[in-house]
Amino acid sequence: MSDVLLPPMASESVDAGSQHEPQPLLELRGVSKFFDGLPAVKQLDFAVRHGEIVGIIGPNGAGKTTMIGLVSGSLPLSSGQIRYRGLDISRLPPHRRAHLGIARTFQVTQPFKGLSVRENVMIGALFGRRGLKQTAAREAADAVLERVGLAAKAHFRADQLTVADRKRLELARALALEPELLLLDEVMAGLTPTEVEQAIALIRAIHASGVTVLVIEHVMQAIMGLSQRIMVLHQGSKIAEGPPEQVLADQRVIEAYLGERYAREQQSRLGAARSVPQKDGKEEQG
């Protein structure tokens, strides 16, 4: 696996190939997605560079999971373009994108229930980028299971796993594809604080091994510590992008993500005597 990998980002200039032409690994250009005419993602422009670890946050219904669906190909685009390594992948079926190195996890875990944990992961190695033979795929699966801490449960049937282990399995299956770009859709939701810490450590390790990671998370603290850069989605549009501290301080982000009420409270706590937004009717919904 390691031969494919690039050095951990940090210094972008290390990436020799892209020196004069900093081509992003993933690029969304004016991407929109409508469900029955209702916009889920609106005119989104967004790019991820090689070796980055980027967080995507936003309140429920902001379009985060839709965006993952668009990038992985499980949802067709309404308009716009998605480029991967400079290649237009907008119309490629999901399996072709997987072969190009894009792997995803599912927010609602979807294990192949009747199969063992090892078989679940093995399928990723069988049909992934390298398309291994069965023996090699089994070995690759075992290595991945070791890595995510599921080795002891390799013989378990997938539907016998706990929530935390199912999340691990989602991750393991994605890793078995040997991705270049990993899309993580709320892999930490529903985990205990200890398990969240383990998950963060694991994602860090995966990133350090050279995989570009896109993390969607609802849990703020988790994503703040993990991401080098954060993009905030609100009602399908990008409302902020930048380093975590900067994004967290953004007034629009605070309003959108934490609600107007929180923003107001924070303002009054800051002792701002200036006019506080007056929208009493909407207060409960904030």
Add this chain to the structure above:
Amino acid sequence: MFGSWHKPSTSSTAATTEPGAEQQTAQPKPGTRWPWSLLTGLIILALAALIPLSGDAATLHTWTLILMFAVLAQSWNFLGGFTGYASFGNVFFFGVGAYSTGLLILSGRPFWLGVLAGAVVAGLLAFLLGLPVLRLRGHYFAIATLGIAEATRELVAIRNLGGSGGEVELPLPALSDTTFYFLFWLLALACFLLTAYLARSKPGYALIAIRESEETAEAMGIPTYWYKIGAFVLSAVPTALAGGLYAYWSTGFDPPTVFDVGISVEMVLLTVLGGAGTLLGPLISAILFELLSFQFQISGSAFHNSLLGLTIAMVTIFIPQGLVGLVQEFLRPLAPGMSRRQLLVEGVRRVRRVIAANGV
């Protein structure tokens, strides 16, 4: 019923009772079950090869039909069982095989050419029909396949294919009944070996992954659409071969016989009763169910269909995993060091638990 036939056979039980003790030992050990299933199936087929020795024409006739249904059910299993796409129109391919054979024999060609032509035509049709139809999921796919078979039956009758109303009269076959029996036997064996291959191979994993979660399968790099079409073709070819053999063997048929929706339903039932997606399920249930069916027919024809229906209802309610699922539950490896008696008691207990869990 159709939603639940892939219900994991142990999910309700292993998760709830004594998780510690049982989970350590109850995991299916890949690689231990398959060779036994394969061996059992081969022994069953080897025993079936002895039937002609009985010299009884009626027994031979019954068993010829049993083997034919074993072929049909096993073929249906490729798509319906492994891939999870329940076709209710697979009889279409049976009819295509029968008519190809019948028409070619009538035009003076040898029967084997007709049978092979039927298989090729059925394979091509499965491919072409699969292109649009396999974009549908669940019930829509089932209804579409049903529609194709029904429409074809009407069309064949209206166009007077082979004769007035689509009736085909063939000359008496040059082959003996025993030869027919062994042709069906070979076909059943081939289907069984193909199933055994699928249960263990890369394409087989692709089909199972599609059944378990098509979206995930696609995300994991599986070209699901083409695998589904492949499974449809795989399901069509042996069905058409059986149809061709049946046509020559029966010396005459009409559209209502070889495009009978009842045959489609029987393919579904046999597979589900035996255990969809399993190696032994369709084979075993074809034998048990058809024997039972003939028994009912002999003992009291008035109640034949009611009794069959009742049996089907009972089985689908209480053991939707199929007979094989129940046996596997019984034989599931347990903690080492248990005596035979303890194993038996424990096995019976677990089987009862499965039945209760499904029925209540």
